[in-house]
Amino acid sequence: MIDPRADVHPSAEIDSTAHVGAFTVIGANVRIGSDTWVGPHVVIQGPTEIGRENRIYQFASIGEAPQDRSYRGEPTRLVIGDRNVIRECATLSRGTERGRGETVIGHDNLIMAYVHIAHDCIIGNDVIFSNAASLAGHVEVQDGCTLGGFTLVHQFCRVGAHAFTSMGAALNRDLPPYCLASGNYARLIGINKVGLRRKGFAEESIHALHRAFTEVLRGRSDRKTRIASLLAETDVAEVRRLLEFIQTSARGILRAGRS
Structure with a gap:
């Protein structure tokens, strides 16, 4: 399953069911799981762990040294889960010693070209x-998000679960879960209602999220007071997650645009 024209380091561990295409380079300390397909002209450097049933397309750069001036060749890692699709010319870097020491990518993600x-x-x-x-470095993107084309996220920002960004959005603060953001710099537009409905969220939860967004992120009174009041009265899990995300934001939350 390894094309004879591929360049594979002797220390790389490649499952017997994995496929490696022509002219792909796989470096030392790389592990590739079962049924993963690596196309031609891919470069994978280690230490990198790749799970099962992933598809990695041509010219992707996986596990290369981080673009950080503090990096001095420490053996940091990239960890990729299962069933991810990584398209042409995507670049996924390893971690840094000053950070977590690893970059971590979960399961079932679609990572498009560039x-x-x-x-x-x-x-x-x-x-x-x-x-x-x-x-940028040290960013967290939670489950179920969609980042529009050419979205930019500043270092140390968080993107909450099931959030959505429009094309060309530039995030310099945290984007709360279930919310929409647009613009450069990005502003909060509202709740990601269409996306949540497509994913099967209950209408009652979507309505409660809309109310919380209006009261907390567009309201004029003290935000801490509004959050405390809503947490005391709500039993909607999605609302609690939204409010707790806002409470724990280190960089601050994106500002709400005009309604």
Whole structure:
């Protein structure tokens, strides 16, 4: 299953059911799981662990040294889960010693062409990165998000679960879960109602999220007081997750645009 024209380091561990295409380079300390397909002209450097049933397309750069001036060749890692699709020319970097020491990508993600995921990022599951979306270092993207084409995310920002960004959005603060963001710099537009309905979220939860968004992120009174009041009265799990995300934001939350 390894094309004879591929260049595979003797220390690489490749499952017997994996496929490696022509002219692909696989470096030392790389592990590739079962039924993973690596196309031609891919470069994978280690230490990198890749799970099962992934598809990695031509010219992707996986596990290369981080683009960080503090990096001095430490053996940091990239960890990729299962069933991810990584398209042409995507770049996924390892971690840094000053950060987590590893970049982690979960399961069932679609990483389109020219996407960049920098060092020490944490990516959840079922995330869609549209073409040329780029994450700086230390970014967290939670489950079920969609990042529109050419989205940019500043270092140390968080993107909450099931959030959505429009084309060309530039995030310099945290994007709460279930919310929409657009613009450069990005502003909060509202709740990702269409996306949540497509994913089967209950209408009662979507309505409660809309109310919480309006009261907390568009309201004029003290935000801490509004959050405490809503947490005391709500039993909707999605609302609690939204409010707790806002409470724990280190960089601050994106500002709400005009309604």
